[in-house]
Amino acid sequence: MGTKRAGRRRVSKPAKKKRAGSEKSKLNETTTFDDDVIEDDGAISGDLDDGTSYFESMDSKYRASSKRVESDDLDVREEHELGPPAKGMEALKDHYTQAFFPRWREFLKSNVSILVTGLGSKYQLLNEFARQLDGPADAPAVVVVNGFNPHASARLLIKELLALTPSSSRPSLPVLSSPIGSLVRALDRELDKKVVVVIHSIDGAGLRTSENQGALAKIASECSNVVLIASVDHVNAPLLWDDHLWHLFDWCLQNASTFDSYAAERRFSLNHGSHAFIKGSKTGTSDERKVRGAMMLLRSLSTNAHGIFRILAENESVGVTEQRLFDIGRSRFLTTSILGLRSILTEMQTHDLIQTTRTDEGNKISINLQPDQLATVLKSLD
Numbered sequence: 001m002g003t004k005r006a007g008r009r010r011v012s013k014p015a016k017k018k019r020a021g022s023e024k025s026k027l028n029e030t031t032t033f034d035d036d037v038i039e040d041d042g043a044i045s046g047d048l049d050d051g052t053s054y055f056e057s058m059d060s061k062y063r064a065s066s067k068r069v070e071s072d073d074l075d076v077r078e079e080h081e082l083g084p085p086a087k088g089m090e091a092l093k094d095h096y097t098q099a100f101f102p103r104w105r106e107f108l109k110s111n112v113s114i115l116v117t118g119l120g121s122k123y124q125l126l127n128e129f130a131r132q133l134d135g136p137a138d139a140p141a142v143v144v145v146n147g148f149n150p151h152a153s154a155r156l157l158i159k160e161l162l163a164l165t166p167s168s169s170r171p172s173l174p175v176l177s178s179p180i181g182s183l184v185r186a187l188d189r190e191l192d193k194k195v196v197v198v199i200h201s202i203d204g205a206g207l208r209t210s211e212n213q214g215a216l217a218k219i220a221s222e223c224s225n226v227v228l229i230a231s232v233d234h235v236n237a238p239l240l241w242d243d244h245l246w247h248l249f250d251w252c253l254q255n256a257s258t259f260d261s262y263a264a265e266r267r268f269s270l271n272h273g274s275h276a277f278i279k280g281s282k283t284g285t286s287d288e289r290k291v292r293g294a295m296m297l298l299r300s301l302s303t304n305a306h307g308i309f310r311i312l313a314e315n316e317s318v319g320v321t322e323q324r325l326f327d328i329g330r331s332r333f334l335t336t337s338i339l340g341l342r343s344i345l346t347e348m349q350t351h352d353l354i355q356t357t358r359t360d361e362g363n364k365i366s367i368n369l370q371p372d373q374l375a376t377v378l379k380s381l382d
Helices: 002-031 037-041 054-060 086-099 099-108 124-131 153-160 165-170 180-189 212-223 243-249 263-271 282-300 303-312 321-331 338-350 370-381
Strands: 112-115 141-146 195-199 226-231 252-255 352-359 362-367
Touching: 002 112, 086 099, 086 124, 086 212, 099 112, 099 124, 099 226, 124 141, 124 195, 124 263, 141 153, 153 180, 153 195, 153 212, 153 370, 180 212, 212 226, 212 243, 212 370, 282 370, 303 321, 303 338, 303 362, 303 370, 321 338, 321 362, 338 352
Parallel strands: 112 226, 112 252, 141 195, 195 226
Antiparallel strands: 352 362
16 A cells, blocks of 8 residues: 555656646746847847836837828918908808898798898898898888887887888878877788888897787788898797787798807997897886886876877877967867966976977977887877
8 A cells, every 4th residue: 555655656746847847948938039139129128127018019019100291281370370260250141142142032022021040140141131132123122120229119110111102192191109000001001012121130129029029010911012031139039929929920930140249239239328138228227217207297187188198199290389289179178278288288398208399380399209108108098
């Protein structure tokens, strides 16, 4: 038993030595290099390092190309030499002029109103379109409305449109303070030429009231010879119209992002002493106070004074002399003496509700309110 076990031990030990010797010889074969070859190739360092020699050897396999690109072959320019971005904006406007203007003419010819949306001011773009429309002899008449003007109103637009009617029909036209419905019906009946109304910023401070938007919608839907092309600037502009008004306008939406600044609109508002883009501006609140003051003054006066004020409103477009006002007032049993009339007029003039203008026919009296303000005051008297 002992002999057999010793034999087994003598057999196993040489076998282990043989395997160890072979592995050691293989290791010597793979790690022994000629120093001259290593130094010439530069791929592997003869000293042991921190393990970066493998990556250095891989990098050495890729050599830079001998082909070089000379700097003269490249159009390298500094940022300030590239030109202003306005060149790209001008190219964009030229694209709109060539691609959009013919389409817009066809829309307007078919009585389709256009609403121009997009980023940037559309002021110059629509002005250029209006200028091109006004060229040929058979071109429609063009009326431009600056909606960003705080004093803009639908009644002022109607006044301009009434001026385009034949002179023979003007005496039969209703006065400007008449209800919007009767004014629009008169326009549809008497206007005998095509009129394109260009409205800059229909969502502007002067036109965003429900009364003005309703009047503009009536003009667009009921006047067969009037068609609108308008721009919007505010992101919430569509909230101005409910389903009914949107149906009356029947807009064809056109996206024309000019990326232009609002310099024209801003300069206009500043020149007129107002901040039209600021909600609750001083101008807006001043106009509201003026209307409220007029209504409070008239409430403090007699019903006969209300009748005198209505006579002034009926003759607002031409003005009326004191004698003419007295004659009309007496025929309506509103006053019996010139002194009584002057007492009423003095009260109104003291509060800047009326003003007197010297003319060849004499001193004419007119109301010191904008048409939309006058309409609001008259409505409060009903």
